[in-house]
Amino acid sequence: MTFQIKRVYDPAATTDGIRVLIDRLWPRGVRKSAVQLALWMKDVAPSPRLRQWFGHEPERFAEFGRRYRVELRGNPQLEQLRALGKAKRVTLLYGARDPEVNHAAVLQRVLSARGSRPKAKAARKKT
Numbered sequence: 001m002t003f004q005i006k007r008v009y010d011p012a013a014t015t016d017g018i019r020v021l022i023d024r025l026w027p028r029g030v031r032k033s034a035v036q037l038a039l040w041m042k043d044v045a046p047s048p049r050l051r052q053w054f055g056h057e058p059e060r061f062a063e064f065g066r067r068y069r070v071e072l073r074g075n076p077q078l079e080q081l082r083a084l085g086k087a088k089r090v091t092l093l094y095g096a097r098d099p100e101v102n103h104a105a106v107l108q109r110v111l112s113a114r115g116s117r118p119k120a121k122a123a124r125k126k127t
Contacts (some may be wrong), residue, residue: 003085003111005104008093012036017089020081022104024048027095037093044077046103058101065106072110081111 002017008027012019018038024045026032046054046068054064072078084090096102 002089003081003092003108004089005092005094005099005108007099008035008095015089016091018084019091019093020084021093022107023093023095024051025095030095035093041077041081044072044075044081044107047071051103056096056098056101058098061101064103068103068106069110072107078110085111 004016006016008021008023008030012035016036019036021027021035021037021040022044024042045051046064050064050067050071054060081090081092092104092108094102094104096104099105
């Protein structure tokens, strides 16, 4: 699975693959006709309550990441993203200014880690 993150304000590139906006709110100052999107997955974004608590404060990022991963558990859109990533590169688009302290960075790690986890070893049969 190949997932990358990119600001929605950056121009589209041929290497982006499937472009998916992962913000709950439409980014300010961006015309819908100007963004080349395959999907807008609002429900994979952090809840409004968590987003407001975080406020993009770097000192809250570790706790934000933990809380956001809890919110992602069982999210059907997360599974849909994983399925998209099996076939093609997926670019997760976000509107935040900081490329490292944002929900897209957390989501990218969640999506990438799941695919790279080693499978559980099968129990040995006793003879």
